[in-house]
Amino acid sequence: MVNDRVFGNFPQSKKGAIEPIQWRVLDRRDGAVLLISEFVLDRLPFDSGTANNWAESGVRKWLNTEFFNTAFNEKEKSAILETEHVNNAGGNTEDKVFMLSAEEAQTYFKNDGDRQTIKTKYAMKRLWIHKAERYAYWWLRSQSVYAGGAVVVNAAGHIHDGMKIGTDVVGVRPCVWIKD
Numbered sequence: 001m002v003n004d005r006v007f008g009n010f011p012q013s014k015k016g017a018i019e020p021i022q023w024r025v026l027d028r029r030d031g032a033v034l035l036i037s038e039f040v041l042d043r044l045p046f047d048s049g050t051a052n053n054w055a056e057s058g059v060r061k062w063l064n065t066e067f068f069n070t071a072f073n074e075k076e077k078s079a080i081l082e083t084e085h086v087n088n089a090g091g092n093t094e095d096k097v098f099m100l101s102a103e104e105a106q107t108y109f110k111n112d113g114d115r116q117t118i119k120t121k122y123a124m125k126r127l128w129i130h131k132a133e134r135y136a137y138w139w140l141r142s143q144s145v146y147a148g149g150a151v152v153v154n155a156a157g158h159i160h161d162g163m164k165i166g167t168d169v170v171g172v173r174p175c176v177w178i179k180d
């Protein structure tokens with residue numbers, strides 16, 4: 001299903017033209033492949049209310065409804081596996097589309113530089129505050145030790161605890177497990 005790490009389609013250009021999503025392979029096991037988008041695809045708050053846990057977050061709902069239905073055709077949807085995710089708050093979840101936990105981001109990327117990523121032009125247009133920075137902040141699904149916060153990867157690729165969940169200048173790098 002994954003040909004040259006391209007799978008699904010999502011707005012990428014400044015004008016929102018739909019283009020193939022580029023992915024990075026993070027893991028292969030039991031006939032499945034874990035993918036993370038190579039770039040930050042969009043920006044949105046972790047939650048617009050008070051949910052600073054993955055299970056109740058707005059970003060989880062968006063990834064598994066709007067993003068899932070926009071980015072993937074029926075054949076691609078059928079290749080995406082629903083997988084269980086262990087979360088540090090809010091209980092475990094089963095998702096087709098998800099974000100890495102802080103622990104997974106530490107495990108799958110060898111260092112801060114490896115975690116750094118850029119935004120698509122579409123995301124850059126929507127991430128108006130940090131346009132000058134080459135690299136983007138991106139959400140992880142882990143709850144912060146600070147009230148009302150979640151964990152992010154910052155522009156330097158460092159895992160940072162304590163970004164306010166309502167901020168809308170942090171990007172999203174979706175992950176999926178697909179049939180190999």
